[in-house]
Amino acid sequence: MATYDLEHPQIEDVALTDVLFALSDPARLEIVREVAGGPLEMAACGATNPGLPKSTKSHLMKVLREAGIVRNVPNGRGRLVSLRKDDLDARFPGLLDSVLR
């Protein structure tokens, strides 16, 4: 019964401190950098962290998703992760660019 569509916050509802917190972890920031190049299969990201257990990776993604930073949608039998760049740019102009520079 439980569907696997995950909750994504409205961008107006995300607080700046939540975004900053999500980005303040090196592993999460690295994922954001990878995804900044374009949407990525979840299996494909975390290239820098090869041996990461999947539950851990799933949790990192959850924090990013709940902070409004990434979108994570079902895609075939996997998932596609993408950066919510337009949303973030509208809500916190310049932030993403300065973090990713």
Added chain:
Amino acid sequence: MATYDLEHPQIEDVALTDVLFALSDPARLEIVREVAGGPLEMAACGATNPGLPKSTKSHLMKVLREAGIVRNVPNGRGRLVSLRKDDLDARFPGLLDSVLR
């Protein structure tokens, strides 16, 4: 014997994730906003948090200081807190502006 001059990191030594983490706490971010207007006596900042115990406030300042965000120097019998804006702008261009906007 112990001097009360506190350690301030070289700006090149501070990691982006440390800065983001320090700014990800609402109370700390508020202090940064206050200090962005110009140097402030430590006693004068935290206006939004009137009843904050001094040990707690001291700890918030420590996190900001160790992240390279503020400078905290003795001044009379108190301390003067200032934003390391130039350092931060050089190290992470645009970051501070986008966070404080």
Added chain:
DNA sequence: GAATCGGTTCGAAAAGATTGGAACCTCAAC
């Protein structure tokens, strides 16, 4: 439909952050 692959969720343990009281330190004023 059975097996498998990619991910989520749950639960519990470990690690780290926050909070605040108490003791202490420094400077300045008296």
Added chain:
DNA sequence: GTTGAGGTTCCAATCTTTTCGAACCGATTC
């Protein structure tokens, strides 16, 4: 020198995050 104001440090309690195994789920492939 004593006192008081402004802050730091220490410590312990609490809270939050992180980590990861185990169980589960849905879509795909056979």
